[in-house]
Amino acid sequence: xxxxxxxxxxxxxxxxxxxxxxxxxxxxxxxxxxxxxxxSVEWIVVPLFVVGALAxxxxxxxxxxxxxxxxxxxxxKGTRRVQPVHExxxxxxxxxxxxxxxxxxxxx
Numbered sequence: 001x002x003x004x005x006x007x008x009x010x011x012x013x014x015x016x017x018x019x020x021x022x023x024x025x026x027x028x029x030x031x032x033x034x035x036x037x038x039x040s041v042e043w044i045v046v047p048l049f050v051v052g053a054l055a056x057x058x059x060x061x062x063x064x065x066x067x068x069x070x071x072x073x074x075x076x077k078g079t080r081r082v083q084p085v086h087e088x089x090x091x092x093x094x095x096x097x098x099x100x101x102x103x104x105x106x107x108x
Contacts, residue, residue: 013067020063021056028052 032048035041 016063017060020059024055024059025049025052028055 028048028051029045032045035048036044
């Protein structure tokens with residue numbers, strides 16, 4: 001049975017979310033246990049666990065933003081590109097001149 005590439009991409013994405021969430025939690029918890037035993041401050045595990053969870057949520061949030069920003073232009077409807085304003089056009093408009101007016105013409 002042959003699967004779409006989208007199935008594998010979805011599984012990879014779920015795995016990345018899990019890894020991005022769990023690694024900071026484990027590292028901070030292990031650091032908390034080590035620091036707690038070394039300096040006899042066992043309560044430090046809880047704040048470091050919370051820091052690890054917040055770091056994990058941040059990692060997942062940033063990854064989701066990157067994935068969503070890659071997919072959003074392909075959705076098509078509702079997206080509009082704004083054209084850059086050229087300097088000479090914007091200065092002519094702000095000065096009240098129409099395009100093509102000749103400011104250097106000599107008046108008799």
